[in-house]
Amino acid sequence: MPQKQHVKTPTSRRVIVAAVIIVDGRVLACERSAPPEVAGRWEFPGGKVEPGETDQVALARECAEELGVRVEVGDRVGPDVPLAHGRAVLRVFAVRLLEGDVPRALEHTSMRWLAKDELDSVHWLPADKPIVAELPALLT
Numbered sequence: 001m002p003q004k005q006h007v008k009t010p011t012s013r014r015v016i017v018a019a020v021i022i023v024d025g026r027v028l029a030c031e032r033s034a035p036p037e038v039a040g041r042w043e044f045p046g047g048k049v050e051p052g053e054t055d056q057v058a059l060a061r062e063c064a065e066e067l068g069v070r071v072e073v074g075d076r077v078g079p080d081v082p083l084a085h086g087r088a089v090l091r092v093f094a095v096r097l098l099e100g101d102v103p104r105a106l107e108h109t110s111m112r113w114l115a116k117d118e119l120d121s122v123h124w125l126p127a128d129k130p131i132v133a134e135l136p137a138l139l140t
């Protein structure tokens with residue numbers, strides 16, 4: 001009788017996609033409203049990639065839900081940043097707003113457009129630090 005094989009289920013890492021949106025040399029930063037542990041911390045708009053979605057489709061959906069805008073998703077910004085003890089990664093993309101669309105804080109407490117010399121003026125989520133470090137080169 002063949003020996004029973006123990007097949008280890010591959011651990012899938014959840015992907016959180018987020019958007020660097022730059023307009024007139026300023027990047028959009030958003031203040032989280034929930035959950036309580038991270039409320040008041042700042043992030044790039046985005047959220048979880050749902051099953052069957054590409055990163056790009058998920059990010060466009062999140063931008064519509066959170067900001068009420070239509071976008072074109074462009075190049076990656078920074079590295080994949082491990083989250084939740086390696087069970088998830090934060091993956092950030094440069095995103096362009098479609099003509100005429102203006103972001104509104106539909107799910108965040110507030111939003112700010114930060115110039116290069118204002119990047120340290122908000123309390124970023126820890127995982128965002130390596131992404132923020134890439135921004136001075138993009139904010140000219």
Ligand SMILES: Nc1nc2c([nH]c(=O)n2[C@H]2C[C@H](O)[C@@H](COP(=O)(O)OP(=O)(O)OP(=O)(O)O)O2)c(=O)[nH]1
Nearest residue numbers: 016017018043044045046047048083090125127128
């Ligand atoms: N959107 C976003 N999430 C971030 C960033 N940095 C960071 O650590 N995170 C973390 C916070 C959360 O634990 C997780 C994103 O979860 P979320 O609650 O925004 O995702 P979601 O919109 O899909 O929410 P839900 O459906 O679970 O309510 O990633 C960032 O810059 N943007």
